[in-house]
Amino acid sequence: MCHRTDAAVLALAVRGRALLVLALLALGSNAASPAPPDAEVPLELRLKTAFLYNLAKFVDWPPGAFSPDGSLAIGIYGNRVFARAVHDGLDGKEMRGRRVRVRELERLTPDADGCQLVFFDGSCEEQLPQLLAKLSTRAVLTVGECDTFLDRGGIVNFSIEENRIRFDVDPDAAIPCGLKLSSRLLSLARNLRRPRGAR
Amino acid sequence: MSRHVWIRAGRVALLAATMTLAIPGAVALFAAGPTLPEDLTQISMEDLLNVRITSVSKVPERLSKAPAAVYVIRQEDIRRSGAGSIPDLLRMVPGLEVARIDANKWAVTARQANSRFANKLLVLMDGRSVYAPLFSGVYWDAQDTVLEDIERIEVIRGPGAALWGANAVSGVINIITKSAHDTKGGLLTAGAGTELKTQDTLRWGGNLGEDADYRVWAKYLDRDASATAAGAEGRDGWQARRGGFRVDWDRSSRDAWTFQGDLYGGGGDTVLIIPTLTPPSAPGVLSTFDMTGTDLQTRWHRKLSDRSDFTLKLYFDRTVRRANITTERRDAYDADLQLRRALNGTHELLAGLEYRMQTDATLDGPAFNLRPRFRDDPLYSAFLQDKVKLDGERLILTLGSRVENNSYSGTQWEPDARLAWSPSASEMFWGSVSRATRTPSRAESDVRWNTGAIRAGALFPGSPPAFLRLTGNPSLGSELLTAYELGYRAFPNERLTLSASVFFDDFHDLIGTRLGAPFREGTHLVVPNLTGNFAAGSTKGVELSSEWTVRQGWRLAGSYTRLELDLPPALGAGTAPSHQFQLRSYLDVSRDVDLDAMAYYVGDLPGLGIPSYVSLDLRLGWRPRSGLELSLIGQNLLDERHPEFAAASLAERLQVERNVQLKATWKF
Numbered sequence: 001m002c003h004r005t006d007a008a009v010l011a012l013a014v015r016g017r018a019l020l021v022l023a024l025l026a027l028g029s030n031a032a033s034p035a036p037p038d039a040e041v042p043l044e045l046r047l048k049t050a051f052l053y054n055l056a057k058f059v060d061w062p063p064g065a066f067s068p069d070g071s072l073a074i075g076i077y078g079n080r081v082f083a084r085a086v087h088d089g090l091d092g093k094e095m096r097g098r099r100v101r102v103r104e105l106e107r108l109t110p111d112a113d114g115c116q117l118v119f120f121d122g123s124c125e126e127q128l129p130q131l132l133a134k135l136s137t138r139a140v141l142t143v144g145e146c147d148t149f150l151d152r153g154g155i156v157n158f159s160i161e162e163n164r165i166r167f168d169v170d171p172d173a174a175i176p177c178g179l180k181l182s183s184r185l186l187s188l189a190r191n192l193r194r195p196r197g198a199r
Numbered sequence: 200m201s202r203h204v205w206i207r208a209g210r211v212a213l214l215a216a217t218m219t220l221a222i223p224g225a226v227a228l229f230a231a232g233p234t235l236p237e238d239l240t241q242i243s244m245e246d247l248l249n250v251r252i253t254s255v256s257k258v259p260e261r262l263s264k265a266p267a268a269v270y271v272i273r274q275e276d277i278r279r280s281g282a283g284s285i286p287d288l289l290r291m292v293p294g295l296e297v298a299r300i301d302a303n304k305w306a307v308t309a310r311q312a313n314s315r316f317a318n319k320l321l322v323l324m325d326g327r328s329v330y331a332p333l334f335s336g337v338y339w340d341a342q343d344t345v346l347e348d349i350e351r352i353e354v355i356r357g358p359g360a361a362l363w364g365a366n367a368v369s370g371v372i373n374i375i376t377k378s379a380h381d382t383k384g385g386l387l388t389a390g391a392g393t394e395l396k397t398q399d400t401l402r403w404g405g406n407l408g409e410d411a412d413y414r415v416w417a418k419y420l421d422r423d424a425s426a427t428a429a430g431a432e433g434r435d436g437w438q439a440r441r442g443g444f445r446v447d448w449d450r451s452s453r454d455a456w457t458f459q460g461d462l463y464g465g466g467g468d469t470v471l472i473i474p475t476l477t478p479p480s481a482p483g484v485l486s487t488f489d490m491t492g493t494d495l496q497t498r499w500h501r502k503l504s505d506r507s508d509f510t511l512k513l514y515f516d517r518t519v520r521r522a523n524i525t526t527e528r529r530d531a532y533d534a535d536l537q538l539r540r541a542l543n544g545t546h547e548l549l550a551g552l553e554y555r556m557q558t559d560a561t562l563d564g565p566a567f568n569l570r571p572r573f574r575d576d577p578l579y580s581a582f583l584q585d586k587v588k589l590d591g592e593r594l595i596l597t598l599g600s601r602v603e604n605n606s607y608s609g610t611q612w613e614p615d616a617r618l619a620w621s622p623s624a625s626e627m628f629w630g631s632v633s634r635a636t637r638t639p640s641r642a643e644s645d646v647r648w649n650t651g652a653i654r655a656g657a658l659f660p661g662s663p664p665a666f667l668r669l670t671g672n673p674s675l676g677s678e679l680l681t682a683y684e685l686g687y688r689a690f691p692n693e694r695l696t697l698s699a700s701v702f703f704d705d706f707h708d709l710i711g712t713r714l715g716a717p718f719r720e721g722t723h724l725v726v727p728n729l730t731g732n733f734a735a736g737s738t739k740g741v742e743l744s745s746e747w748t749v750r751q752g753w754r755l756a757g758s759y760t761r762l763e764l765d766l767p768p769a770l771g772a773g774t775a776p777s778h779q780f781q782l783r784s785y786l787d788v789s790r791d792v793d794l795d796a797m798a799y800y801v802g803d804l805p806g807l808g809i810p811s812y813v814s815l816d817l818r819l820g821w822r823p824r825s826g827l828e829l830s831l832i833g834q835n836l837l838d839e840r841h842p843e844f845a846a847a848s849l850a851e852r853l854q855v856e857r858n859v860q861l862k863a864t865w866k867f
Binding site: 051054089090185 | 239245247249
C-alpha cells in the first residue's frame with residue numbers, strides 16, 4: 001500500500017465528493033449552459049491535463065510508434081470523470097504537427113490500444129504491477145500519481161508538494177520503451193528515479 | 200438500485216420541506232487566480248510548476264471524515280448568498296440559531312439557549328479567538344473581513360473542547376481566509392441598499408519576491424437603523440471602517456509563514472436602559488457606542504517529514520469598546536504550538552500547547568462596574584489526541600483530552616471520545632461522548648450591575664426604593680457539559696449528500712442567579728441578585744440536512760433542525776426555536792446569470808414573545824463581462840419587517856426590515 005500522500009488524498013478527493021463538480025464541469029463544456037466562469041474549477045485537474053500535454057512535447061517516440069493517421073493518442077486509465085476532463089482539455093489540439101486524441105481506457109490491452117501516452121490515476125494502484133508489466137517495453141510514456149509508480153516501472157510520476165504539482169522521472173525506465181526524454185524535461189523534474197516516499 | 204432509493208428519498212424530503220444537510224459535497228477545488236489563462240496548455244512547464252493549488256481540497260476531505268456534526272460554507276456559497284455580514288452568512292448552516300437583535304447586534308448559537316452573549320459558542324478568525332470574555336460571547340459587529348476573501352467557514356456543532364479549548368461547548372465556528380497566494384490582483388465591490396446602505400471594499404494582492412504574496416484591503420460599511428414595532432426609525436444605525444493585510448511566504452519546501460493583521464474602528468447609536476430610583480424606573484437612554492480593534496498574527500508551519508509537522512502561532516489582539524454601560528480595553532497575547540505525527544500507519548497523534556495572557560482595563564458606567572477594575576488573566580492549556588485506525592479506514596477511534604488552567608475557575612479536563620464506522624467509502628456512522636467547560640465570564644465573576652429598580656413601597660409597606668443588583672461571584676466554577684452525539688453522513692451518489700445528527704447535552708453547574716438578602720445603601724435598598732453555579736439542565740435535538748444537484752446548473756440544499764431546551768427560565772428557556780426549516784436553491788439560468796433563493800422558517804421564541812416567521816432572500820447575479828458581476832439582492836422579502844429576537848435589558852426592541860440592495864463586484 002502506498003502511504004497516504006497528497007497524491008493519494010487528492011485522488012480520493014477527486015473520486016469522492018469532487019465527482020459532483022467534475023461531472024458538472026465535464027457536462028458543462030458540452031451542454032448549452034456551461035458552468036459559470038467563476039465556479040469551482042478543479043485546478044488540479046486542469047493543471048494535470050496541461051502537464052500531460054507539456055510532457056508529450058518533450059518526448060521523442062521511436063518511428064513507427066504512431067498509428068497511420070499520425071495522431072498522438074493519450075489514454076486515461078482509471079477515473080472516468082478525469083478522463084472526460086482531459087478529453088475536453090486536449091482532444092483535437094495540435095502538438096508538434098500531430099493531432100491529439102484522448103481516450104478513456106476501460107481495459108488495458110498489451111498494445112495499450114495504440115496510445116503513446118497512458119495516464120494511470122491514483123485509483124489503479126493495486127493493478128499497477130500487471131498494467132505496467134504490459135507496457136514496459138512498448139513505446140508508451142507511462143504517467144502516474146502514486147508513490148510506488150516509479151518503483152513499479154512507470155516513467156513519470158506526479159505528486160503534490162507544498163500545494164504545487166511536482167513530477168519525478170525514471171529515465172532508465174524509458175530506455176527499453178525506445179523513448180527519448182529531452183534534457184529539459186529531466187531538468188524540470190524534482191527527482192530522477194526517486195519515488196516521493198523515499199525523500 | 201440504491202441510487203433510486205436515495206433520489207426518491209431526496210424528493211420526498213424536499214416535498215415535505217424537511218430537507219437535510221449539505222455536508223459540503225462538492226469539494227471547492229479552486230478557481231484559478233486572475234493571472235491564469237483559461238487554457239493552461241498555453242503556459243510553459245516552468246510556469247505550471249509554479250501554479251499553486253490551494254490545499255482546500257484536502258480540508259473537506261478531512262472534514263467529510265470528521266466524526267462530528269460539521270458543515271462548511273464555501274466561497275461559492277458566500278458569493279451566492281448575497282449576505283452582507285458574517286452572522287447573516289451563518290443563517291445557512293443547519294443547526295445554528297441566528298437572529299438579528301437590531302442593526303448592530305446579533306444572537307448566534309447552536310444547540311442552546313440563544314442571546315446576544317450566547318456564551319457556549321467559540322468563534323475563531325484564522326485561529327484567533329474572537330470570543331469576548333467580558334460577557335462571554337461574540338461582538339458580531341466587530342467581526343468582519345472581505346467576504347470575497349474568505350476561503351471557507353467551518354462550523355462544528357457540539358463540543359470541541361478537546362481540540363479548541365474551553366467555551367467550545369455547543370459549537371465552534373472557524374472563519375478561514377484565503378491565502379495571499381490565492382488573492383492576487385484587484386477586487387472592488389460597491390454595494391448600496393435600503394438597510395445595508397453602503398458596503399464598499401477594495402483589495403489588492405501581488406507578489407513580494409518569488410515565494411511570497413501579499414494582499415491589503417480596506418472596507419467601509421454603513422448600516423441603516425432598523426425599525427420599532429410601530430414602524431418608527433430605531434436608534435441603532437452604525438458605521439465601520441476596516442483594513443488589513445496578509446502575507447504568505449513559502450520560505451522553503453518545508454516552511455510556510457503567514458503574517459496577517461487587521462485594524463478596525465466603528466460605532467453608532469444604541470439605546471441603553473439605565474434604571475433610576477425616581478420614575479420612570481427604566482428609561483431608555485439614547486447612547487452611542489464605539490469600538491476599535493487591532494490584531495497581528497504570525498503562523499509558521501513546518502513539515503518535519505511526510506508524517507509529521509508542526510504549526511506555531513503567535514498573535515496579539517487588542518479590542519476597545521466604549522458604551523455607556525462600561526468601557527473596556529482588552530489585550531490578548533497568545534502563543535500556540537501544534538504538533539502532528541503519524542505513527543506506523545495506525546496512530547495519528549496531535550498534540551498542542553497554548554499560553555494566552557489577557558489583560559483588561561475597565562471604566563465604571565452609571566449602573567455598572569467591575570471590581571477589580573484591571574485584571575491579568577493567564578491561561579495555560581495542553582491537549583493530546585490520538586486517532587487510531589482500528590480496522591483500516593473502516594473503523595477509526597479518536598481519543599483526546601485537553602487540560603487547561605485559567606484564573607477564574609482553575610484546572611479542568613476536557614476529554615473526548617469519538618468512533619467513526621464507514622461501512623463503505625460513501626457513508627459513515629459516528630458517535631461521541633465528550634465533556635466541555637465554559638469559563639465564567641469577567642462580568643459573572645466581578646460585576647456590580649443595577650439591572651432594575653424597585654418602586655418605593657413595593658418590597659414591603661413603606662420600603663424605600665431599591666436597585667436590583669446583579670452581583671458577581673469571584674469563586675465561581677466552570678459550567679460543565681457532558682454531551683452524547685450520534686451521526687450519519689452519506690454520499691449515495693455524486694448528486695446527493697445526506698447528514699443527520701442527534702444529540703443530548705447534559706449540563707451541570709450552570710451559572711445562574713438567586714436573590715440575596717436586601718441591604719441598605721444610603722437612602723435606598725439594594726436587592727442583590729447573586730451569581731452561582733446553581734443550575735442544571737439539558738438540551739436535545741435532531742439536525743437533518745441534504746444537498747442535491749437536481750441537474751447540471753441547479754443545486755438544492757435543505758435542512759431541518761429540532762431543538763428542545765430543558766433549562767430553568769432564567770437561563771434561556773424559550774429563547775431558541777423548537778423547529779427550523781430551510782431550503783436554498785442555486786440556479787444557473789445561463790452562463791452569465793444566476794438566480795439564487797433561500798427560504799427559511801424559524802419557530803417562535805416563547806421566552807421572548809417572538810412569533811415564528813418565514814423569510815425569503817433572493818439574489819439575481821449577472822456577469823456582463825469577465826471579472827464583473829452585478830447582483831440584485833433582496834432580503835426578508837416576505838414582510839416589511841419582523842422581530843427576530845429581543846435583547847435583554849440592554850436596549851429597546853427592534854425589528855428587522857426588508858433590505859433591497861445592488862452590489863457590483865469587479866475583479867481586475
